[in-house]
Structure formats: C-alpha cells, structure tokens
Amino acid sequence: MSKQPLTAPLAHDPEKLWQQELARAARKKKIGAALSLAAILNMQLAPLALAATTNVNDGQTVTGTILENNDKQNVNSGGVASATTVNSGGWQTVSSGGEANSTTVNSSGVQDVYRGGMANSTTVNSGGAQNISAGGSATSTTVNFGGWQGVHSGGVASSTTLNGGAQTVFSGGSATATTVNSGAWQTVVSGGSANSTTVNSGGRQEVSSSGVASSTTVNSGGWQDVLSGGVANSTTVNCVGAQGVDFGGVASFTTLNGGNQGVLSGGVASSTTVNSSGWQDVLSGGVANSTTLNGGVQNVYFGGVACCTPLYGGYQGVFSGGVASSTTVNSSGWQDVL
Numbered sequence: 001m002s003k004q005p006l007t008a009p010l011a012h013d014p015e016k017l018w019q020q021e022l023a024r025a026a027r028k029k030k031i032g033a034a035l036s037l038a039a040i041l042n043m044q045l046a047p048l049a050l051a052a053t054t055n056v057n058d059g060q061t062v063t064g065t066i067l068e069n070n071d072k073q074n075v076n077s078g079g080v081a082s083a084t085t086v087n088s089g090g091w092q093t094v095s096s097g098g099e100a101n102s103t104t105v106n107s108s109g110v111q112d113v114y115r116g117g118m119a120n121s122t123t124v125n126s127g128g129a130q131n132i133s134a135g136g137s138a139t140s141t142t143v144n145f146g147g148w149q150g151v152h153s154g155g156v157a158s159s160t161t162l163n164g165g166a167q168t169v170f171s172g173g174s175a176t177a178t179t180v181n182s183g184a185w186q187t188v189v190s191g192g193s194a195n196s197t198t199v200n201s202g203g204r205q206e207v208s209s210s211g212v213a214s215s216t217t218v219n220s221g222g223w224q225d226v227l228s229g230g231v232a233n234s235t236t237v238n239c240v241g242a243q244g245v246d247f248g249g250v251a252s253f254t255t256l257n258g259g260n261q262g263v264l265s266g267g268v269a270s271s272t273t274v275n276s277s278g279w280q281d282v283l284s285g286g287v288a289n290s291t292t293l294n295g296g297v298q299n300v301y302f303g304g305v306a307c308c309t310p311l312y313g314g315y316q317g318v319f320s321g322g323v324a325s326s327t328t329v330n331s332s333g334w335q336d337v338l
C-alpha cells in the first residue's frame with residue numbers, strides 16, 4: 001500500500017504547467033522591454049544636439065536643477081548635484097569623484113554613472129534609464145514601472161528597489177541586495193552577477209548566458225528562472241515561491257522552505273534541500289543530484305532522473321518512466337515506485 005504524499009500533488013501534467021508559466025513570463029518580459037525601449041534609445045541619442053551643458057566642478061554644490069530638451073549636466077570630480085530632475089531629452093553624467101544625490105529621471109531622461117562616480121537614491125520613472133559603467137556605483141536606486149537600470153561591465157549597483165521596473169546586469173556588472181517587487185524583473189546575463197537578491201510576490205529573476213545569481217531569496221509568489229548557461233547558487237525558496245531550472249541551467253544548494261523547484265528538460269539541480277511542505281518536480285530530461293528530503297516531496301516523472309537522494313521523513317514518488325537511483329530511505333522517509 002502506498003503512503004499518501006505529504007502535500008497535495010501538483011496538477012495532472014506538471015511539465016505543461018511549468019512550460020506555461022515560462023511562456024507567461026516571456027510575454028510579461030516583452031511588455032517590460034517595450035516600456036523601457038524609449039529610454040534605451042534616448043541613451044544612445046542623448047549626446048547629440050545639446051541645448052545647454054553645465055559643469056558641476058570641484059567644490060561646487062548645485063540643487064534642484066531641471067534638465068530637458070537636450071540639456072546636459074556633468075558632475076565632475078569634487079562636484080555634488082542634489083535633487084536634479086532629468087526630463088525628456090535631459091542627460092546627467094556623473095564622472096570620477098562626482099556625486100549625484102536624489103536625482104529623479106523621468107521619461108526619455110538618462111543618468112550615466114562613469115568610473116569613480118557615485119549616484120545615491122536615484123528614482124527612475126517610466127521611460128527613464130540609469131546606466132552604471134565601469135568603476136561607477138549606484139546605491140539605493142528606485143526603479144518604478146517602465147524604468148530601467150543597466151549595470152555594465154565593472155559597474156556596481158547596491159540596494160536597488162525595483163517597483164515594476166527592470167534591472168539588467170551585463171557581463172562584468174555586479175548587483176547586490178536588489179529587491180524585486182511585483183511586476184519587476186531582474187535579468188542577469190553574459191557573466192553578470194547578482195548577490196543577495198530578494199524576489200517578492202509578482203517579481204522575477206532570470207539568470208542566463210553565464211550569468212550567476214548567488215544567495216537569492218524567493219518569497220511567496222516570487223519566481224527565479226535559471227535558463228541556458230545560467231547558474232544559481234544557494235537560493236532559498238520560501239512558501240509558495242518557485243524556482244524553474246530550464247535547459248542548460250544549473251541550480252546548486254537550493255533550499256525549499258515550502259517553495260517549489262521544477263527541473264525541466266536539460267536542467268540540473270544539485271544538492272537541493274527540501275524541507276517541510278517543499279516540493280521538487282524532476283520532469284522529462286531533468287536531473288536532480290543529491291537532493292535531501294527533510295519532510296518535503298520529490299516527484300520524478302517520466303524521463304526524469306534523481307540520483308543519491310536521502311529521505312529523512314520526506315516522500316519520493318517515482319512515476320512510470322522516471323528513474324531514481326541510490327536513494328536512501330531513513331526513519332519516517334517513504335519511497336513510492338508508481
């Protein structure tokens with residue numbers, strides 16, 4: 001007689017549900033990209049046809065400047081600009097030793113932070129953009145719906161809050177302690193790194209193409225996608241949060257505290273810990289190595305492979321066509337081969 005799973009089973013076709021969720025995510029990402037397109041295009045055009053250029057130099061402090069219609073403000077070494085508003089066509093650059101505090105970047109406005117420059121408490125609204133280049137740093141930026149922050153090679157972003165906006169961490173860029181709220185998106189690509197990200201309900205983190213995410217926390221309703229070439233280390237997925245490991249993605253040392261991990265075709269999950277009410281689905285073509293079940297559930301579906309799983313009070317269901325090898329069933333653990 002089979003013991004009942006410790007939590008209610010996922011719907012009839014779990015692989016279809018995971019794929020549908022990934023498809024919904026792709027559609028939402030296209031919408032966010034479209035909203036940020038104007039800002040990115042403006043970033044490329046901003047240096048042309050400047051109406052007025054002002055320099056904030058060593059020892060100077062300016063407050064409340066409004067930039068628009070191709071106005072440009074250069075915050076140079078030793079200069080401080082506070083409460084600047086960058087409207088359509090405006091452009092603020094923060095260079096080595098310069099400091100910009102509490103800048104607001106509106107639609108089609110741009111803030112560029114260059115080597116040695118510092119931007120603190122910037123707010124990026126819909127259609128606005130903040131770029132952090134090599135050696136530049138941005139702290140406590142807030143990116144609202146339709147806004148965009150780009151962290152480029154050698155740039156550093158700390159304590160960014162995404163309220164429906166987007167952050168892209170490119171090759172060599174680093175983002176630390178980002179908070180991803182509802183409707184927001186953090187994308188880590190091409191050798192970029194994200195550390196200690198928190199993904200809240202309705203938020204999403206996508207890791208791909210040699211991007212690395214470490215110590216991410218996914219809370220209820222949040223989502224982490226580990227796509228081709230992406231690596232996620234030491235993710236914690238709390239109740240009703242989810243991690244999807246897709247083709248070519250690798251997730252190591254994930255902890256599921258009531259959250260769900262789906263290992264899809266070509267994905268690899270290693271050393272996952274599934275605690276009480278947590279759930280790991282190993283789908284066709286997916287591989288899970290050295291999962292530890294502490295009262296949680298592991299389902300190995302047709303074409304899925306699970307190796308070296310110790311059960312400490314957890315439940316492992318091996319469905320027709322699934323493979324589980326070297327499972328160790330300890331006290332209160334249960335394995336069903338269905």
